[in-house]
Amino acid sequence: MGATMSRVTVIISALVICIIAC
Numbered sequence: 001m002g003a004t005m006s007r008v009t010v011i012i013s014a015l016v017i018c019i020i021a022c
Helices: 002-021
Strands: none
Touching: none
């Protein structure tokens, strides 16, 4: 569970950064 949550958090953070950058 922990590893999955970490991956999800990283993916969401990357998407948010991309949206802000774009």
